[in-house]
Amino acid sequence: MKRHEFLKLSGLTALASALSTQSVFSALFRSKPLNTNPMKTVYHAAESRGHANHGWLKTWHTFSFAGYYDPARIHFGTLRVLNDDEVAGGMGFGTHPHDNMEIITIPLSGALKHRDSMGNEGIIRAGEIQVMSAGTGIQHSEFNGDAAEACRLLQIWLFPREKQVRPRYDQLAFDVAERQDRWQQILSPNPEDAGVWIHQDAWFHLIEASAGSSHTYTLKKPGNGLYFFIIEGEAQVEQQSLKRRDALGMTDANGFTFTTKSGTYALLMEIPMHV
Amino acid sequence: MHRILITGSQREVLPKLRVLAQAEGREVLMAQDAASAMRLVQLLSLDVLVLSGGFGETTDRWLMVEALRQNPDLKLLRRLGPIDEFAMELTKALYV
Numbered sequence: 001m002k003r004h005e006f007l008k009l010s011g012l013t014a015l016a017s018a019l020s021t022q023s024v025f026s027a028l029f030r031s032k033p034l035n036t037n038p039m040k041t042v043y044h045a046a047e048s049r050g051h052a053n054h055g056w057l058k059t060w061h062t063f064s065f066a067g068y069y070d071p072a073r074i075h076f077g078t079l080r081v082l083n084d085d086e087v088a089g090g091m092g093f094g095t096h097p098h099d100n101m102e103i104i105t106i107p108l109s110g111a112l113k114h115r116d117s118m119g120n121e122g123i124i125r126a127g128e129i130q131v132m133s134a135g136t137g138i139q140h141s142e143f144n145g146d147a148a149e150a151c152r153l154l155q156i157w158l159f160p161r162e163k164q165v166r167p168r169y170d171q172l173a174f175d176v177a178e179r180q181d182r183w184q185q186i187l188s189p190n191p192e193d194a195g196v197w198i199h200q201d202a203w204f205h206l207i208e209a210s211a212g213s214s215h216t217y218t219l220k221k222p223g224n225g226l227y228f229f230i231i232e233g234e235a236q237v238e239q240q241s242l243k244r245r246d247a248l249g250m251t252d253a254n255g256f257t258f259t260t261k262s263g264t265y266a267l268l269m270e271i272p273m274h275v
Numbered sequence: 276m277h278r279i280l281i282t283g284s285q286r287e288v289l290p291k292l293r294v295l296a297q298a299e300g301r302e303v304l305m306a307q308d309a310a311s312a313m314r315l316v317q318l319l320s321l322d323v324l325v326l327s328g329g330f331g332e333t334t335d336r337w338l339m340v341e342a343l344r345q346n347p348d349l350k351l352l353r354r355l356g357p358i359d360e361f362a363m364e365l366t367k368a369l370y371v
Contacts, residue, residue, distance in 0.1 A: 065310065066315050066318070069305070069307065094341075096317060098310075
Protein backbone atom coordinates (compact mmCIF):
# COMPACT_ATOMS: atom_id res chain seq x y z
CA MET A 1 0.00 0.00 0.00
CA LYS A 2 1.24 3.42 -0.95
CA ARG A 3 1.59 6.18 1.68
CA HIS A 4 -1.31 8.37 0.40
CA GLU A 5 -3.64 5.35 0.21
CA PHE A 6 -2.81 4.41 3.80
CA LEU A 7 -3.42 7.94 5.02
CA LYS A 8 -6.75 8.18 3.14
CA LEU A 9 -7.95 4.91 4.59
CA SER A 10 -6.92 5.75 8.07
CA GLY A 11 -8.41 9.26 7.86
CA LEU A 12 -5.10 10.83 8.59
CA THR A 13 -4.70 12.77 5.36
CA ALA A 14 -6.03 16.02 6.76
CA LEU A 15 -3.95 15.69 9.89
CA ALA A 16 -0.81 14.94 7.91
CA SER A 17 -1.52 17.93 5.75
CA ALA A 18 -2.13 20.11 8.76
CA LEU A 19 1.00 18.97 10.51
CA SER A 20 3.03 19.94 7.51
CA THR A 21 2.00 23.55 7.81
CA GLN A 22 3.94 26.06 9.87
CA SER A 23 0.74 27.67 11.22
CA VAL A 24 -0.35 24.51 13.03
CA PHE A 25 3.15 23.93 14.32
CA SER A 26 3.21 27.44 15.69
CA ALA A 27 -0.25 27.04 17.20
CA LEU A 28 0.78 23.88 19.00
CA PHE A 29 3.70 25.69 20.62
CA ARG A 30 2.02 29.08 21.10
CA SER A 31 1.87 28.66 24.83
CA LYS A 32 5.63 28.10 24.96
CA PRO A 33 7.34 30.25 22.35
CA LEU A 34 10.80 29.42 21.19
CA ASN A 35 13.23 31.80 22.89
CA THR A 36 15.57 32.63 20.08
CA ASN A 37 16.99 35.76 21.68
CA PRO A 38 17.71 35.31 25.37
CA MET A 39 20.20 38.20 25.50
CA LYS A 40 19.83 40.40 28.55
CA THR A 41 20.86 44.02 28.33
CA VAL A 42 21.49 46.95 30.63
CA TYR A 43 21.53 50.45 29.20
CA HIS A 44 23.72 53.14 30.71
CA ALA A 45 22.89 56.53 29.24
CA ALA A 46 25.73 59.02 29.00
CA GLU A 47 23.90 61.52 31.20
CA SER A 48 23.29 58.92 33.91
CA ARG A 49 26.99 58.76 34.72
CA GLY A 50 28.40 60.41 37.81
CA HIS A 51 30.04 63.73 36.97
CA ALA A 52 32.49 65.93 38.81
CA ASN A 53 34.16 69.16 37.76
CA HIS A 54 37.28 69.88 39.79
CA GLY A 55 38.46 72.70 37.56
CA TRP A 56 41.53 71.02 36.14
CA LEU A 57 39.70 67.67 35.95
CA LYS A 58 36.34 67.06 34.40
CA THR A 59 35.32 63.47 34.89
CA TRP A 60 32.39 61.18 34.16
CA HIS A 61 32.12 57.91 36.05
CA THR A 62 30.08 55.07 34.58
CA PHE A 63 30.43 53.16 37.84
CA SER A 64 30.65 54.36 41.44
CA PHE A 65 33.95 56.14 41.94
CA ALA A 66 35.34 58.99 44.03
CA GLY A 67 32.43 61.19 45.07
CA TYR A 68 29.87 59.34 42.93
CA TYR A 69 28.17 56.45 44.64
CA ASP A 70 25.19 54.50 43.34
CA PRO A 71 24.71 51.02 44.79
CA ALA A 72 23.09 49.96 41.52
CA ARG A 73 26.15 51.03 39.57
CA ILE A 74 29.14 49.41 41.24
CA HIS A 75 30.41 47.16 38.47
CA PHE A 76 29.43 45.11 35.44
CA GLY A 77 30.96 41.70 35.94
CA THR A 78 34.69 42.20 36.31
CA LEU A 79 34.45 45.72 34.89
CA ARG A 80 34.77 47.92 37.97
CA VAL A 81 35.72 51.35 36.61
CA LEU A 82 35.07 53.23 33.40
CA ASN A 83 36.16 56.82 33.83
CA ASP A 84 35.95 59.39 31.07
CA ASP A 85 38.47 62.06 32.10
CA GLU A 86 39.45 65.43 30.72
CA VAL A 87 42.67 66.68 32.30
CA ALA A 88 43.71 70.32 31.84
CA GLY A 89 47.14 71.13 30.45
CA GLY A 90 50.02 70.41 32.83
CA MET A 91 47.73 68.95 35.50
CA GLY A 92 47.27 65.40 36.68
CA PHE A 93 47.28 62.84 39.46
CA GLY A 94 50.28 62.75 41.73
CA THR A 95 51.90 59.50 42.82
CA HIS A 96 49.35 57.11 44.27
CA PRO A 97 49.22 53.36 44.95
CA HIS A 98 47.23 50.56 43.36
CA ASP A 99 47.07 46.86 44.01
CA ASN A 100 45.32 43.83 42.54
CA MET A 101 43.67 45.60 39.65
CA GLU A 102 44.14 45.53 35.89
CA ILE A 103 44.21 49.16 34.72
CA ILE A 104 43.84 50.07 31.07
CA THR A 105 44.18 53.61 29.77
CA ILE A 106 43.00 54.67 26.33
CA PRO A 107 43.95 58.25 25.39
CA LEU A 108 41.38 59.90 23.14
CA SER A 109 43.23 63.15 22.54
CA GLY A 110 46.30 64.94 23.83
CA ALA A 111 49.18 63.31 25.71
CA LEU A 112 49.33 61.50 29.04
CA LYS A 113 52.60 61.20 30.93
CA HIS A 114 53.10 58.14 33.11
CA ARG A 115 55.74 57.37 35.73
CA ASP A 116 55.73 54.42 38.11
CA SER A 117 57.64 52.77 40.93
CA MET A 118 59.02 50.11 38.57
CA GLY A 119 60.99 52.75 36.71
CA ASN A 120 58.68 53.01 33.71
CA GLU A 121 58.19 56.43 32.23
CA GLY A 122 56.52 57.41 29.02
CA ILE A 123 53.96 59.49 27.19
CA ILE A 124 50.98 57.90 25.48
CA ARG A 125 48.76 59.55 22.91
CA ALA A 126 45.61 58.72 20.95
CA GLY A 127 46.18 55.51 19.03
CA GLU A 128 48.13 53.98 21.91
CA ILE A 129 47.02 51.84 24.84
CA GLN A 130 48.58 51.57 28.26
CA VAL A 131 48.11 48.63 30.60
CA MET A 132 49.16 48.14 34.19
CA SER A 133 48.76 45.02 36.29
CA ALA A 134 48.94 46.41 39.81
CA GLY A 135 49.25 42.96 41.43
CA THR A 136 51.18 43.05 44.70
CA GLY A 137 51.39 46.82 44.54
CA ILE A 138 52.56 49.67 42.37
CA GLN A 139 52.78 53.45 42.72
CA HIS A 140 52.36 55.69 39.73
CA SER A 141 51.55 59.20 38.60
CA GLU A 142 49.61 60.41 35.58
CA PHE A 143 49.91 63.93 34.23
CA ASN A 144 48.89 65.70 31.11
CA GLY A 145 52.06 65.68 29.03
CA ASP A 146 51.18 68.99 27.39
CA ALA A 147 51.26 72.29 29.25
CA ALA A 148 48.36 73.83 27.36
CA GLU A 149 46.19 71.31 25.54
CA ALA A 150 43.67 69.26 27.49
CA CYS A 151 44.04 65.49 27.48
CA ARG A 152 41.01 63.20 27.17
CA LEU A 153 41.22 59.58 28.17
CA LEU A 154 39.27 56.54 29.19
CA GLN A 155 40.52 54.70 32.23
CA ILE A 156 39.23 51.20 32.79
CA TRP A 157 39.75 48.94 35.77
CA LEU A 158 39.07 45.21 35.72
CA PHE A 159 39.20 42.86 38.67
CA PRO A 160 42.06 40.44 37.97
CA ARG A 161 41.68 36.69 37.48
CA GLU A 162 44.36 36.11 40.10
CA LYS A 163 45.63 38.29 42.90
CA GLN A 164 49.15 39.13 44.07
CA VAL A 165 50.73 38.81 40.64
CA ARG A 166 53.99 40.56 39.87
CA PRO A 167 53.25 44.16 38.82
CA ARG A 168 53.80 44.94 35.18
CA TYR A 169 53.41 47.85 32.77
CA ASP A 170 53.14 47.98 29.01
CA GLN A 171 52.09 50.35 26.29
CA LEU A 172 51.47 49.72 22.64
CA ALA A 173 50.80 51.80 19.53
CA PHE A 174 48.18 50.70 17.01
CA ASP A 175 47.56 51.40 13.36
CA VAL A 176 44.21 53.19 13.52
CA ALA A 177 43.52 52.32 9.88
CA GLU A 178 43.12 48.70 10.98
CA ARG A 179 39.99 49.53 12.98
CA GLN A 180 38.17 51.08 10.02
CA ASP A 181 34.99 49.03 9.64
CA ARG A 182 36.47 46.06 11.49
CA TRP A 183 37.17 45.05 15.05
CA GLN A 184 40.70 45.85 16.08
CA GLN A 185 41.77 43.77 19.04
CA ILE A 186 43.67 45.92 21.51
CA LEU A 187 43.71 43.63 24.55
CA SER A 188 43.50 39.94 25.36
CA PRO A 189 44.55 37.47 28.06
CA ASN A 190 47.30 36.09 25.84
CA PRO A 191 50.79 37.63 25.64
CA GLU A 192 51.28 36.20 22.16
CA ASP A 193 47.96 37.56 20.85
CA ALA A 194 47.27 40.96 19.24
CA GLY A 195 47.28 43.97 21.54
CA VAL A 196 48.33 44.29 25.15
CA TRP A 197 47.54 41.51 27.63
CA ILE A 198 46.19 41.37 31.17
CA HIS A 199 45.55 38.85 33.94
CA GLN A 200 41.90 38.38 33.03
CA ASP A 201 39.91 36.49 30.40
CA ALA A 202 38.95 39.71 28.67
CA TRP A 203 39.18 40.97 25.12
CA PHE A 204 38.88 44.62 24.09
CA HIS A 205 38.25 45.84 20.57
CA LEU A 206 38.00 49.28 18.98
CA ILE A 207 36.12 49.98 15.79
CA GLU A 208 35.57 53.02 13.60
CA ALA A 209 32.41 52.12 11.76
CA SER A 210 31.34 54.07 8.72
CA ALA A 211 27.82 55.43 8.28
CA GLY A 212 25.25 52.81 7.32
CA SER A 213 27.42 49.86 8.22
CA SER A 214 26.66 46.74 10.24
CA HIS A 215 29.11 44.77 12.37
CA THR A 216 28.83 41.52 14.28
CA TYR A 217 30.96 40.32 17.15
CA THR A 218 31.14 36.76 18.41
CA LEU A 219 32.27 35.97 21.94
CA LYS A 220 35.79 34.65 22.39
CA LYS A 221 34.81 32.82 25.56
CA PRO A 222 31.30 31.46 26.19
CA GLY A 223 29.70 32.88 29.31
CA ASN A 224 31.47 36.22 29.09
CA GLY A 225 29.51 39.48 29.02
CA LEU A 226 29.85 42.39 26.62
CA TYR A 227 30.04 46.09 27.38
CA PHE A 228 29.67 48.29 24.31
CA PHE A 229 30.65 51.94 24.79
CA ILE A 230 30.09 54.58 22.15
CA ILE A 231 33.04 56.96 22.14
CA GLU A 232 31.75 59.08 19.26
CA GLY A 233 28.74 58.81 16.97
CA GLU A 234 25.70 56.63 17.43
CA ALA A 235 24.66 53.03 16.99
CA GLN A 236 21.70 50.70 17.13
CA VAL A 237 21.74 47.34 18.91
CA GLU A 238 18.44 45.53 18.37
CA GLN A 239 15.82 47.95 19.76
CA GLN A 240 18.30 50.07 21.68
CA SER A 241 19.61 53.31 20.23
CA LEU A 242 22.96 54.43 21.56
CA LYS A 243 24.40 57.92 21.34
CA ARG A 244 27.79 59.40 22.20
CA ARG A 245 29.11 58.04 25.55
CA ASP A 246 26.12 55.74 26.02
CA ALA A 247 26.83 52.11 26.83
CA LEU A 248 25.05 48.80 26.60
CA GLY A 249 25.92 45.82 28.76
CA MET A 250 24.94 42.45 27.33
CA THR A 251 24.84 39.03 28.94
CA ASP A 252 23.55 35.60 27.96
CA ALA A 253 24.55 36.26 24.38
CA ASN A 254 26.99 34.60 22.05
CA GLY A 255 27.58 37.91 20.37
CA PHE A 256 25.75 40.90 18.99
CA THR A 257 25.33 43.08 15.93
CA PHE A 258 25.25 46.85 15.73
CA THR A 259 24.37 49.17 12.91
CA THR A 260 25.22 52.82 12.34
CA LYS A 261 23.62 55.82 10.74
CA SER A 262 26.68 58.02 11.06
CA GLY A 263 30.37 57.42 11.51
CA THR A 264 30.86 55.79 14.92
CA TYR A 265 33.90 55.15 17.10
CA ALA A 266 33.25 52.50 19.74
CA LEU A 267 34.94 50.36 22.36
CA LEU A 268 33.78 46.81 22.98
CA MET A 269 34.83 45.00 26.14
CA GLU A 270 34.29 41.27 26.48
CA ILE A 271 34.69 40.42 30.14
CA PRO A 272 33.96 37.62 32.61
CA MET A 273 30.77 38.22 34.56
CA HIS A 274 31.81 36.32 37.67
CA VAL A 275 34.02 38.36 39.99
CA MET B 276 36.36 72.59 59.13
CA HIS B 277 34.49 72.97 55.91
CA ARG B 278 35.31 69.84 53.99
CA ILE B 279 35.23 66.46 55.70
CA LEU B 280 36.02 63.12 54.09
CA ILE B 281 34.89 59.96 55.86
CA THR B 282 36.40 56.75 54.57
CA GLY B 283 35.58 53.16 55.30
CA SER B 284 34.09 50.02 53.90
CA GLN B 285 31.45 49.47 56.58
CA ARG B 286 28.30 50.75 54.96
CA GLU B 287 26.22 50.83 58.11
CA VAL B 288 28.79 52.96 59.89
CA LEU B 289 29.39 55.69 57.33
CA PRO B 290 25.88 57.18 57.21
CA LYS B 291 25.90 57.41 60.99
CA LEU B 292 29.16 59.29 60.94
CA ARG B 293 27.92 61.46 58.13
CA VAL B 294 24.93 62.55 60.14
CA LEU B 295 27.24 63.46 62.99
CA ALA B 296 29.50 65.49 60.76
CA GLN B 297 26.78 67.14 58.76
CA ALA B 298 26.22 70.78 59.57
CA GLU B 299 25.46 73.93 57.69
CA GLY B 300 28.37 75.08 55.60
CA ARG B 301 30.16 71.76 55.74
CA GLU B 302 30.81 69.52 52.84
CA VAL B 303 30.79 65.90 53.96
CA LEU B 304 32.12 63.35 51.51
CA MET B 305 32.15 59.61 51.90
CA ALA B 306 34.38 57.03 50.25
CA GLN B 307 33.61 53.37 50.63
CA ASP B 308 36.52 52.00 48.67
CA ALA B 309 40.20 52.79 48.68
CA ALA B 310 40.34 54.03 45.09
CA SER B 311 37.57 56.54 45.67
CA ALA B 312 39.19 57.79 48.85
CA MET B 313 42.54 58.20 47.14
CA ARG B 314 41.02 60.03 44.22
CA LEU B 315 39.17 62.45 46.52
CA VAL B 316 42.23 63.08 48.66
CA GLN B 317 44.20 63.88 45.52
CA LEU B 318 41.55 66.14 44.12
CA LEU B 319 40.42 68.09 47.14
CA SER B 320 42.06 69.86 50.02
CA LEU B 321 40.42 68.47 53.13
CA ASP B 322 39.91 70.07 56.50
CA VAL B 323 39.09 66.82 58.28
CA LEU B 324 39.94 63.26 57.29
CA VAL B 325 38.00 60.60 59.16
CA LEU B 326 39.40 57.11 58.70
CA SER B 327 36.72 54.65 59.71
CA GLY B 328 37.10 50.94 59.03
CA GLY B 329 40.28 51.46 57.10
CA PHE B 330 41.60 50.09 53.86
CA GLY B 331 44.76 48.56 55.27
CA GLU B 332 47.84 50.16 56.73
CA THR B 333 49.50 51.08 53.42
CA THR B 334 46.47 52.82 51.96
CA ASP B 335 45.51 54.53 55.20
CA ARG B 336 49.04 55.86 55.59
CA TRP B 337 49.02 57.09 52.01
CA LEU B 338 45.72 58.86 52.58
CA MET B 339 47.02 60.56 55.71
CA VAL B 340 50.29 61.66 54.11
CA GLU B 341 48.61 62.95 50.97
CA ALA B 342 45.88 64.79 52.86
CA LEU B 343 48.45 66.37 55.18
CA ARG B 344 50.59 67.37 52.22
CA GLN B 345 47.66 69.23 50.75
CA ASN B 346 46.65 70.79 54.03
CA PRO B 347 49.21 70.82 56.85
CA ASP B 348 46.45 71.97 59.22
CA LEU B 349 44.39 68.87 58.51
CA LYS B 350 42.50 67.42 61.44
CA LEU B 351 42.82 63.67 61.44
CA LEU B 352 40.53 61.20 63.15
CA ARG B 353 41.07 57.49 63.01
CA ARG B 354 38.61 54.95 64.33
CA LEU B 355 40.28 52.16 66.25
CA GLY B 356 37.52 51.13 68.65
CA PRO B 357 33.75 50.59 68.57
CA ILE B 358 31.57 52.90 66.51
CA ASP B 359 29.80 54.46 69.48
CA GLU B 360 33.05 55.50 71.13
CA PHE B 361 34.28 56.87 67.86
CA ALA B 362 31.04 58.76 67.28
CA MET B 363 31.60 60.58 70.58
CA GLU B 364 35.18 61.29 69.60
CA LEU B 365 34.04 62.68 66.27
CA THR B 366 31.36 64.81 67.90
CA LYS B 367 33.86 66.30 70.30
CA ALA B 368 36.35 66.98 67.56
CA LEU B 369 33.83 68.72 65.38
CA TYR B 370 31.59 70.50 67.83
CA VAL B 371 33.34 71.02 71.17
